[in-house]
Amino acid sequence: MYIRGRYLILSLILVIALSSGLTAFVMKDGQTGSSVENAASTPEFQKLLDTYSTLQKDFYQGAKSDQLLNGAIDGMVKSLDDPYSTYMPPDEATQFHENIESSFEGIGAEIRAEDGKIVVVSPIKGSPSESAGIKPNDRIRSVDGKSLDGMTASEAVTHIRGKKGTKAELVIERPGEQGVLNISLVRDTIPIETVYSEMLPDKMGKVQVTKVSETTFTEFSKAIQSLKEQGMKGLIIDLRSNPGGLLNITVKMADMLLPEGKMIMQVEYKDGSKDTYKSDKEQLGLPIVVLVDGGSASAAEILAAALKESGDVPLVGTKTFGKGTVQTTKSFKDGSDIKYTIAKWLTPNGNWVHKSGIEPDHKVELPAYASLHALDPDKEMKKEQFSNEIKSAQTMLEALGFTPGRLDGFFDEKTEQAVMSFQQANGIEKTGVVGGKTTLKMMELLRAKLEKDDTQLEMAKSVLRKMIP
Structure with a gap:
């Protein structure tokens, strides 16, 4: 859900059904890249130009300019060896920007690329993936007979997504199990609702947040208000299988739940400078418990960490996923984009949870x-x-x-x-x-x-x- 000029957060990489994801973005004021003029005068840059000229002129099958340029950009981004940085050709970039702001059709799962494999971060609540029993950390080896090994998440999405009613035949590897699983499911319209609430016994309210999108804060606020009107005495926030979303929305949610002046999170850039986010005011004033699991990532982890470290809120469940980097995008005139990691985010106490996750206060496994x-x-x-x-x-x-x-x-x-x-x-x-x-x-x-x-x-x-x- 990228909007230029706004602060957004990283989710784990792409929504399969969308051909995009809720990847986190931060646009830092005043920050610019290296000087293109200086780079153009270097031997390395001249080497790139010479290669382009040679291939365009002499390659026996002919080489198109856009093919060479797109390949060069894609190769540069891949050389970063960062699963959250990717080049998106115009068609993928269009899907990315459209789908993160609207409903979409597909199987409904967040994915990322890791060690040449496409890994499920989390199925989306109410989606075909959830109904089919797809789990966080499942490896999608192929779809409809097409191997996904070696693809970026963006590339994999173009093969996995599809129109409502079409069938997807997935071959899945699940850590800890021998062999593969053959899962057949039917693509559908993925629900755009992100918040579900109910009143439990003893006037305990429960709010499940499935991802953090543009509408989530409004949905969350309405759910909290409705539960308060029903006499809620305490709140359970369920962030299980929540792959993340928007930074500005996450900050607003934490602001609503934490006392005034409390640290929500920090964003640290490569030069050591930091942006900090603090709570302005608390609007709830009730005891809170948060549910997390291995599918809780990025924005979900930021909210959980903020409540744990700045609000003494206990976490229940299993260790979170561990996604602690922030991405931004740069768009080109032809409609393509590069998405690349620009910073890392830290918890209120300055902890970096990347690859390590957040341990719950009360560890509990499901059956x-x-x-x-x-x-x-x-x-x-x-x-x-x-x-x-x-x-x-x-x-x-x-x-x-x-x-x-x-x-x-x-x-x-x-x-x-x-x-x-x-x-x-x-x-x-x-x-x-x-x-x-x-x-x-x-x-x-x-x-x-x-x-x-x-x-x-x-x-x-x-x-x-x-x-x-």
């Missing part, structure tokens, strides 16, 4: 079945077969109270009996085969169970309950 990926209802699994998908199905059956006898991915007679017991209990024809209605019902019941067994939320409620006067 093991929460990490399962969704099963494809169009794919049948039956006796004598062996696969990672069967392993997931067995784990689902176990979690739902239907013992399959083993959890290693081999579909034996005991697994078949467990499937038939599940089918009988749910009014489905007893075939002993996992697929269709059986698969859909298993995933439906598992999602409902996870909502009831949200161990992290339960801990947050317990912590907040003790804080309420």
Whole structure:
């Protein structure tokens, strides 16, 4: 969500469905780049010009000027070896600027490039990716048979995004699991809502922020006001699987929650100078607990760190992702952009969380079945077969109270009996085969169970309950 002349923050790199991301940007007043005039007179620059001239003149298939120039720019940016710096040709740049300010169609996941692989930062709430069980740190190896290895995030997005209703066949590697996962999902319109709220028992309000966009502060303020009108006595802010967003909006949210004069964050540039952000006034005045996990990144981490270090707000969940750099963009007349890292952000106490993340005050894991990926209802699994998908199905059956006898991915007679017991209990024809209605019902019941067994939320409620006067 880049707007020239405004302070924005980094999210982890690109929204798959968007062909862009909520990458963080800071435009620092008065800062300019190296002198082009000086660079043009150097031997290195002359070498570049000579290479351009030679290839344009002598390459046997002919070389177009724009092809050579775009390749040179792309190569320069890639030489930085920074996953958050990238060159975007005009079509990608257009999608980037359009999509970060509007709804979009795709699978709905934030990604980044790391060590030649496309890595999921977080699925977006309510998106096909979330429904399919895609998790933070999953590696997307290919889409529709096209390998994504070696691509930048921008390049990968052009292959992953697509129109609503089209099918995407993903091959996923999940850390800690052998083999690959084949996930089939249907692209859809990704929800533009970023804030969801509800009143929990004991007048505890809960506000989930799924990303930080242009509308988030307005949504957040309305949610807080509504909960206060309902008599809210304490607040749980859920930042789990929040990949980040806009800096100015994040600062406004923190300003609303912290006492006057408290440090929110710092941005440090390469020359050592810093921009600091402090709270002007507090508008809530109630106890707060924050939920975080490995999908909480950039803007979500800034808000969590600000509340933790400047507001003594406890964090509950698991360690955050660890994205501590800030990006800006430069646009060219042909519509292309370069996006590059310009600074790092620091917590109120001056800590840099890049690659290390933020440890919660109360570490709580979700149940093991929460990490399962969704099963494809169009794919049948039956006796004598062996696969990672069967392993997931067995784990689902176990979690739902239907013992399959083993959890290693081999579909034996005991697994078949467990499937038939599940089918009988749910009014489905007893075939002993996992697929269709059986698969859909298993995933439906598992999602409902996870909502009831949200161990992290339960801990947050317990912590907040003790804080309420």
